[in-house]
Each structure stands twice: as structure tokens, then as C-alpha cells.
Amino acid sequence: MDEWLGELEELAREEGLWTPGDTVVVAVSGGPDSMALLHLLHRLSGRERLSLVAAHVDHGFRGEESAREAESVRQFSAALGIPCESTYIDMPAYIEESRMNSQAASREKRYAFLHGVAHTYGAARIALAHHADDQAETVLMRVVRGTGLGGLAGIPISRFEKNVELIRPLLRKYKADILRYCDLWAIPYSQDSSNGQRHYFRNLVRLDILPYLSAFNPQLPQSLVRLAELAAAEDDWLAQETKAVYERHVLPHREGCQLNRKALLGLHVALQRRLIKLILNYIGLETESTSFDSIETIRHAASERGAATWNFDAGGGIRFVREYDNLLFVRSDREERSSEGYAYAVMEGATALRLPEAEGILTFEETSAASVRRPGNRLEALFDADVIQYPLTIRNRRPGDRMAVLGLNGTKKVQDMFVDDRVAPSRREVLPIVVDANGFVLWIPGIRRSNVATVADSTKRVIRMKAQFASDFTG
Structure with missing residues (x-):
């Protein structure tokens, strides 16, 4: 099985699992998968210049059995010359306190410990012993529960979590091959008695569902692993396409x-x-x-x-x-917050008013009627400076607001004008309305102006009001 080392080195280069000189924390439960992983990485550590740290968590579920597993991990690590960090967690007490299910609670505590060890040793990677059969089980579990393409991709061979990369060097190896590796190298390992308990869904899939379905397709685990690889590649490509679309639109x-x-x-x-x-x-x-x-x-x-x-x-x-x-x-x-009202007073002689609610600014420029030019668009309006009644109020709309629209008889509801001009409902709440001291609506920038204080032949001074917005607030 020396070819395992070559295959593992090739996989590491292909997937970027580590770089020479890395410190890697190896999660070791004491079972055959994690003990084989620790042994393999130890054999590679010299030529790959890897510094290894074994990390073990006793979850406190199985009493003496768990304690024996912890001791076997410590002894095996010592025999390989690898430092070992271990901890005991009273998971039954934590589950009762947190009300989490046992698997989710155990994962939370286990990963917190692994990240803590990685931080202590300055490790860039945490190696986990998931293998191809775990992958097949995961894909089938997700199919049963309902999933999309991302779920069919199964367990990723590597991913970042809290600035540390989680790597799974054995993800393409099957359990039977791992057991043969352990026998060949006389690697000690423990058997977790909870793996036979069918109230865990994964155990039910492993012990009953997969064997039953494999009667119809003896290569079902391999087919599920292949499906995961195909789905992972296509999911990654679609993710890149989606990100590009996001950036464009x-x-x-x-x-x-x-x-x-x-x-x-x-x-x-x-x-x-x-x-x-x-x-x-x-x-x-x-x-x-x-x-x-x-x-x-x-x-x-x-x-x-x-x-x-x-x-x-x-x-x-x-x-x-x-x-x-x-x-x-x-x-x-x-x-x-954006639906809250606002109102600002503008006195005669003011030149500008910032409107953070509308992400805009109103400017007021006085000029002579003789030199005035026509408004360039509906974001500008001209008013007779001697007719305008100050102070002005710049505010958002209020129920019952009406305007005597220039060119129309009578008045029209501001709400109806918003609908006619297809002003988005959320923008209706922040679009400014210019109201004079008598309560008459003079102008709604970008929408309409009133027939109040219009510029006439007799006008001598003109106030040019101009609105600028960070975005189009009028449709």
C-alpha cells in the first residue's frame, strides 16, 4: 500500500490540501479512519515537511469505553512522536442545558476544540478522516431529506472555516481499503459501539438503507461518490457564473x-x-x-x-x-426606519438643504428674470421669488396631500400622481415635497410643480430650485 502515499501527495497537490512547512491538526477519534489518517500523514510528514498535532475529544457518552479510546489515541500519538491534545466534555449535561440534538451539540463542541488547538499551534489546516463511504451516505441522506445540486455535492474535500482550512485527505478512499491499511501496518483502533444504534439516521442509512439499495446496484456507493464529484464541479461552476451575474446586475x-x-x-x-x-x-x-x-x-x-x-x-x-x-x-x-417622517424648514436666502432620508440635496438659486433659462428637466423648477411664502417646509408626503397642478383645473392627490408616474412605493415615503408657509404644495421634484408662484412677465426675481439624488427616486 505504498501507492497510498503517492496518491495522497498527488491529491494534496491537485486540491491544494497543504503546502510544505504547514502545521496540521489531525482530528483523531480513535477509530480506524482517523488512526489511519494520522499514520499516513506521519509517514508523509518528513518529505512534505508537515508538523502534526493530534487532537481528541472524549464526548462523555460511553463512560469507560470513551476513556479507553482517549488513552489509545494518546499512546499511538506518542509512539509516532506526535504531540496530542485531548479534552473531556460532559456532552449529556451540555445537551440538556442547550436543548440541542446530540449530534449538532457534539459537532459544535468538537469543532470549537479543534479550532482552539489550531490557534494554539498556529496551524493552517485541520485534517478530518471522512472517507468515500461517508460521502455516499451523506449524498443519500440528503436525497432522502430533499436537496439541490449543492447538497448532492456532499462533503467538500476542503473548505475554510474561521480562517482555518478543513481538509479531508481520505475522502476518495473506501472503508474496506482503510481497514486493510490498518491491518497491514498493525495500527490499533477502537470500535465505537454507538455506530450500531439505529436511532441515528446516518447509522440507519449505513446499516439498512444502503445495503438494501445495493442489492439493485452493487456499485451504489461508488455511483453516489461519483455523483458527488460531478455535482461539486458543476455547483462550483454555477457559483462562479452566479457571482459574475451578481457583479454585472x-x-x-x-x-x-x-x-x-x-x-x-x-x-x-x-x-x-x-x-x-x-x-x-x-x-x-x-x-x-x-x-x-x-x-x-x-x-x-x-x-x-x-x-x-x-x-x-x-x-x-x-x-x-x-x-x-x-x-x-x-x-x-x-x-x-425609512418609513418614518421628516420635515425641514427653509428660510428665505437659503442656498442648499441636504436630505439624508432621500439621499439627495435641494439647492436654491436666486437670479433675475431677465437672465433666467428654462428648466432642463423635471428635477428643476422656477418660482417667482416675490410671491413665494416663506418659510418653506421640505418633507415627505402626508395623508391627504394635494397639489394644484400647473395646467390642470382643481387639485390632484399626491398619491395619485405617484401612481401615475410609477413611483415605487418605498420611494414615495422619502421623496421630498416642497410646501410653502400657507401649506400649499409647490413642487415634487421629478414629478410635478404647482400653479403657485409661477414665473410671469411681471416677475423680477426668480428662485431656481434643483434636486439631485444618489439614485433615481422617481420611477
Whole structure:
């Protein structure tokens, strides 16, 4: 089995599992898989210039049996000349205190200890002894529970966690081969009696489900491992494509993101789903908690059949909002803050007013009527300086606001003007309205101006009001 060393070196180079001179913490339970891993890495450590540290956790579940395992790990590490760090954790007490299930609680405590050992020794890697049969079981478990392509990828051969890389050098080796390796090198190992307890789902899969299904396909474990490798490669490629799409189409929006609806619909459905999931992940929602139904709800809301304005609680404090052709993903707490009212007083002679709520600024410039030029767009408006009643109030809309629109008889509701101009509902709450001292709405930048204080032939002084916004607040 000397070919194992060559294969392991090749795998390490191919996957970047380590670099010469690294310190590697090896998680050793005492079972055949982890004891074989420690032995293999020890044999490689000279030519690869690896510094090894064994790390063992006694979870306190099996009394004397657990204590014997811990002692066997310490003795084997000492025989190899490898330092060993071990700890005892009263997991039954912690589970009762935390109310977590036993497997999740054990994993949390075990990994916390491994990271602590890595920090103490300055290790860049933690080696774990998962093997090909573990991979097959994991894929089948996820199929049974329901999963996507990322779940079919199974256990990754390496990944970063808390600035340390978790590596699995035995992930392409099967249990039978590992047991033969242990026999060949007379490696001592323990058998965990809890591995025969069928109330653990993984044990049920290993002992009953996989053997039953293997009657229909004797190569089922190999097929599942191959599926995981294919899915992992394709999942990685799709992840890169999705990130590129994100960088092309997704823009920041306050404390969230915004995306053009047609840009989303122009993508293949697979990228649509992944992009939605990536956006939710980027603004704080863990992807594991994002259900397929939530992603489909968002995707269908963006379709041509969806309502022009609509919102949906995506969970985790994140809200999805469709505003015509603009799709927003915002944190709910920000949405609540942005809906609060604001009002600023502007006295005669003022030159500028910053509006943080609207991410904009209003400027006021006085000029003579003789030299005035016409407004360049609807973000500018001209008023007769001698007719305007000060102080002005710059505020967001209020229920019942109406404007005597220039060129129309009577008044019109501000709300109706927002709808007519397809102003997004969230922007209606922050778009500034200029009101004079008599309470008349003079101007809504980008929307309409009133028939109050219009410039006439008799006008001598003109006030030019101009609005600038960080983003398009008017549609």
C-alpha cells in the first residue's frame, strides 16, 4: 500500500490540501479512519515537511469505553512522536442545558476544540478522516431529506472555516481499503459501539438503507461518490457564473440590494434561482434557511404575470419588494426606519438643504428674470421669488396631500400622481415635497410643480430650485 502515499501527495497537490512547512491538526477519534489518517500523514510528514498535532475529544457518552479510546489515541500519538491534545466534555449535561440534538451539540463542541488547538499551534489546516463511504451516505441522506445540486455535492474535500482550512485527505478512499491499511501496518483502533444504534439516521442509512439499495446496484456507493464529484464541479461552476451575474446586475440599495426585473428574467432559470439565493445570502440570510418555495415565490413575483408592486417576507429580517421593474432586497429594520417622517424648514436666502432620508440635496438659486433659462428637466423648477411664502417646509408626503397642478383645473392627490408616474412605493415615503408657509404644495421634484408662484412677465426675481439624488427616486 505504498501507492497510498503517492496518491495522497498527488491529491494534496491537485486540491491544494497543504503546502510544505504547514502545521496540521489531525482530528483523531480513535477509530480506524482517523488512526489511519494520522499514520499516513506521519509517514508523509518528513518529505512534505508537515508538523502534526493530534487532537481528541472524549464526548462523555460511553463512560469507560470513551476513556479507553482517549488513552489509545494518546499512546499511538506518542509512539509516532506526535504531540496530542485531548479534552473531556460532559456532552449529556451540555445537551440538556442547550436543548440541542446530540449530534449538532457534539459537532459544535468538537469543532470549537479543534479550532482552539489550531490557534494554539498556529496551524493552517485541520485534517478530518471522512472517507468515500461517508460521502455516499451523506449524498443519500440528503436525497432522502430533499436537496439541490449543492447538497448532492456532499462533503467538500476542503473548505475554510474561521480562517482555518478543513481538509479531508481520505475522502476518495473506501472503508474496506482503510481497514486493510490498518491491518497491514498493525495500527490499533477502537470500535465505537454507538455506530450500531439505529436511532441515528446516518447509522440507519449505513446499516439498512444502503445495503438494501445495493442489492439493485452493487456499485451504489461508488455511483453516489461519483455523483458527488460531478455535482461539486458543476455547483462550483454555477457559483462562479452566479457571482459574475451578481457583479454585472446587482446594485446596492441603502442596506440591501436592487436588481432590474428584466435582467433577472433574461437569465436561465437555474441562474435566476441561484442569484436570488446569493443576494439573500449577501445581505445576511443564511442560505441553509432559504427554502425552495421562498425562492420560487420571489422568482414568480418578478415575472410578467406578477403584480407591479408587491412585497414578501423572505425570513431572517429580509423583505423582497417588487416596484414595477425594480426588485429590492432590503432588511426589514431599514424599511421601518425609512418609513418614518421628516420635515425641514427653509428660510428665505437659503442656498442648499441636504436630505439624508432621500439621499439627495435641494439647492436654491436666486437670479433675475431677465437672465433666467428654462428648466432642463423635471428635477428643476422656477418660482417667482416675490410671491413665494416663506418659510418653506421640505418633507415627505402626508395623508391627504394635494397639489394644484400647473395646467390642470382643481387639485390632484399626491398619491395619485405617484401612481401615475410609477413611483415605487418605498420611494414615495422619502421623496421630498416642497410646501410653502400657507401649506400649499409647490413642487415634487421629478414629478410635478404647482400653479403657485409661477414665473410671469411681471416677475423680477426668480428662485431656481434643483434636486439631485444618489439614485433615481422617481420611477
